Each structure stands twice: as C-alpha cells, then as structure tokens.
Amino acid sequence: MASSSLRVSNLCKRYGDFVALAPTSLDVAKGEFLTLLGPSGSGKTTLLSLIAGLAHPDEGRILIDDADVTHSPAYARDIGVVFQNYALFPHMTVEENIAFPLKMRKMADAEARKLTAEALETVRLPHVARRYPRELSGGQQQRIALARCIVYRPAIILMDEPLGALDKKLRDQMQLEIKRIHRELRTTIVYVTHDQEEAMTMSDRICLMNAGAIEQLGTPEDLYFRPRSVFVADFLGESNLLSATVRDVDTEGLDIVLADHEAQLRAVGNGSAFTAGEPIKVMVRPQNLVVEDAAAGRGRLTGRLTDVMISGSLTRLYIAPEAAGMAPLVAAYPTRSSAAPYEIGQLVSLGWNAADAVAIRDAKGA
Ligand code: ADP
Numbered sequence: 098m099a100s101s102s103l104r105v106s107n108l109c110k111r112y113g114d115f116v117a118l119a120p121t122s123l124d125v126a127k128g129e130f131l132t133l134l135g136p137s138g139s140g141k142t143t144l145l146s147l148i149a150g151l152a153h154p155d156e157g158r159i160l161i162d163d164a165d166v167t168h169s170p171a172y173a174r175d176i177g178v179v180f181q182n183y184a185l186f187p188h189m190t191v192e193e194n195i196a197f198p199l200k201m202r203k204m205a206d207a208e209a210r211k212l213t214a215e216a217l218e219t220v221r222l223p224h225v226a227r228r229y230p231r232e233l234s235g236g237q238q239q240r241i242a243l244a245r246c247i248v249y250r251p252a253i254i255l256m257d258e259p260l261g262a263l264d265k266k267l268r269d270q271m272q273l274e275i276k277r278i279h280r281e282l283r284t285t286i287v288y289v290t291h292d293q294e295e296a297m298t299m300s301d302r303i304c305l306m307n308a309g310a311i312e313q314l315g316t317p318e319d320l321y322f323r324p325r326s327v328f329v330a331d332f333l334g335e336s337n338l339l340s341a342t343v344r345d346v347d348t349e350g351l352d353i354v355l356a357d358h359e360a361q362l363r364a365v366g367n368g369s370a371f372t373a374g375e376p377i378k379v380m381v382r383p384q385n386l387v388v389e390d391a392a393a394g395r396g397r398l399t400g401r402l403t404d405v406m407i408s409g410s411l412t413r414l415y416i417a418p419e420a421a422g423m424a425p426l427v428a429a430y431p432t433r434s435s436a437a438p439y440e441i442g443q444l445v446s447l448g449w450n451a452a453d454a455v456a457i458r459d460a461k462g463a
C-alpha cells in the first residue's frame with residue numbers, strides 16, 4: 098500500500114479575530130503514526146481539517162511527498178478520513194458502504210468486490226458483509242468505517258477521535274486493532290485524541306497542542322520523561338510539580354533548593370538552558386517519589402501522610418510536606434500484601450533519584 102510523507106509549514110487558521118491555529122509547522126514521515134493530542138478546543142480538528150482539505154488555511158502550505166496541495170480539493174489529496182461519527186449509509190449493506198468510494202472512483206465491479214472483501218478481512222469482519230449498519234455494534238460500525246477508508250488505499254489516513262464513542266474496554270481493543278492495521282498497511286496516520294493514555298499507547302510521536310499551537314512534539318518517552326513545560330508535565334500522566342530555585346548547574350544536572358525550605362536536591366534538565374537563581378518547577382512522577390519512614394533519616398524533605406489509597410495494582414500515598422507553602426505530593430508504588438502498613442499522620446521522609454526529577458522552566462515565575 099502507498100504511503101506518503103506530509104509537511105505542514107506555517108499553517109494558520111483564524112475565525113474572525115479568533116486564532117484557532119497559530120502558524121504551525123510539522124513533518125510526518127512516510128509510514129509514521131503521529132497523534133495530535135490536546136484538550137478540547139486546542140485546534141486538533143482544525144489542523145486535521147486543513148490537512149484533509151475540508152477547511153482552507155489563512156496562511157501556510159501543506160505538502161504531500163513534497164508536492165504542494167495547499168489549494169488542491171479534498172478528493173485530489175489521496176487522503177482518507179475517519180471521524181468519531183463517520184456515519185455509515187443506513188440504507189446500504191456493509192459491503193455496499195465499503196464499495197461506495199470505489200464506485201465513486203468508477204472502479205469496475207469485479208475489482209471493487211475483490212478490494213471490498215480484502216478490506217473486510219483486514220478489519221476482521223468478513224461475515225457481516227450482507228448486514229446493515231443498524232445490525233452491528235458500535236465497535237463493528239467503527240471498523241466498517243475504517244474499512245471504507247482503507248479500501249481505496251489512501252497514502253495518508255486521518256482519524257479524528259475515532260474511538261470516542263466507544264466504552265473503555267472496546268476502546269482498548271480497537272486501539273490494538275488500529276495499531277495492527279497500521280503495521281500491516283504501513284500507511285501514514287495522523288490520529289487525533291484528547292486521551293493521553295491512548296496517545297501514549299498508539300503513537301510513534303505525539304504532537305501535544307495547547308490553545309491553537311504546538312506545545313511539544315516528540316516520542317511518548319520524550320514527552321513523559323522530558324516535558325518542556327508545566328503544561329506537558331501536567332497533561333501526560335500524574336506528576337508532582339515542586340517549586341524550586343536553581344542553585345548551581347553542571348554538566349550532569351542541577352542542584353536545586355526547594356522553595357521555603359533548606360532541602361537541597363538534584364534534578365536533571367529537559368533541554369532548556371537554566372541559570373543559577375532561576376525559579377523553576379521540578380517534576381517527579383508519583384512512582385519515582387521515594388517514601389521512607391522518617392526514622393530512616395536519609396530524606397532531606399519530610400511530610401505527613403494524609404491518605405493511603407489502594408486502587409488495585411497501585412497504592413497511592415498522599416503527603417503534606419512539613420515545609421510551609423509546599424503543595425501536597427502523591428507517591429505511588431505496586432500494591433503488596435506483605436508491605437508494612439502506613440499510618441495516617443505518620444511522618445515520612447521523601448526523596449528521589451536525581452535522574453527521576455526533571456527541571457522545567459517556570460513560565461509564570463520567569
Ligand atoms: P479540538 O478539535 O482540539 O477540540 P477545534 O480545532 O475543533 O479544537 O477548535 C479550536 C478552536 O477553534 C475552538 O475554540 C473552536 O471553538 C474554534 N472553532 C472551530 N471551528 C470554528 C468555526 N467554524 N467557527 C468559529 N470557531 C471555530
């Protein structure tokens with residue numbers, strides 16, 4: 098199956114005075130699975146619609162395999178689109194629905210039947226060919242919508258929250274299905290979701306959007322372990338964000354001092370250039386916050402346990418730091434029945450491995 102690269106260059110979309118998409122540039126490699134992730138209203142659908150040719154940019158260019166398609170009509174772009182509510186035609190059978198784009202392209206019946214059967218095999222629903230959409234479950238309907246998209250073998254597939262209407266279990270299953278289909282077809286996919294777990298599971302790279310602009314673009318690991326902003330740290334997974342001041346910077350990382358506290362700790366950078374005296378945020382994931390009995394005395398930061406919550410495989414400890422002005426912290430570790438029980442109100446010491454604490458420029462503090 099064909100697969101194309103995609104380049105978006107300074108693409109911009111306004112509605113009156115409102116900037117739905119600030120000038121945005123982005124490269125998607127041939128065969129890559131790229132996810133646009135972000136809260137509602139961050140411009141994901143706007144960017145996707147511009148790429149699809151369903152909306153027109155105020156500025157900027159779109160290139161597919163280096164050919165400028167900025168002003169090409171949607172049908173001439175060799176792009177397939179799957180939306181959350183991409184309604185199937187109710188009066189047509191599954192087979193007729195899938196063959197529809199081929200009929201539109203005036204393909205001969207025999208060839209259309211062959212490709213339709215192949216598409217049904219790919220989405221693993223060959224036995225529903227003669228049924229009507231109303232006779233299918235939500236998950237099956239979404240697979241048929243996917244089959245109708247892949248049947249004409251577009252070089253790029255755009256998906257806008259395709260699993261948004263499905264319940265959690267079905268969504269997990271469909272995520273794996275879409276990944277399998279991507280592996281089989283090797284088509285370039287730009288996928289939209291507001292669900293960070295879905296983005297982490299599925300993507301080669303994630304483009305995190307915020308208020309009509311790219312906040313950070315990188316692999317799931319980049320964004321999770323090296324967030325460039327507080328927004329990214331907050332959006333992907335659980336995190337503790339501590340206010341701190343840079344004391345010293347060396348090649349390995351940073352010495353930091355926690356606000357209103359003498360505790361001196363280490364952190365690593367996220368690629369930004371930090372300077373001594375600068376106020377920063379330090380991100381520590383709950384699973385990397387090391388909690389010990391205060392008696393152990395090794396921690397340089399102390400707090401009182403305010404809550405212990407067991408949510409299946411993870412146990413979460415909620416901790417109020419003793420230092421004034423510090424926000425509550427959460428630590429998490431795998432639940433073990435053999436673990437010594439914690440007591441609410443207990444004094445604990447807190448610490449981390451330097452590599453697990455990431456310094457982030459504090460936009461508000463700067
Ligand atoms: P997302 O898909 O990330 O939820 P959208 O791209 O749909 O966000 O929308 C981005 C912003 O642009 C939103 O604030 C939305 O209200 C606005 N917007 C989108 N389409 C239009 C339109 N046709 N007219 C005016 N504003 C729009």
Ligand code: MG
Nearest residue numbers: 141142143257
């Ligand atoms: Mg949207």
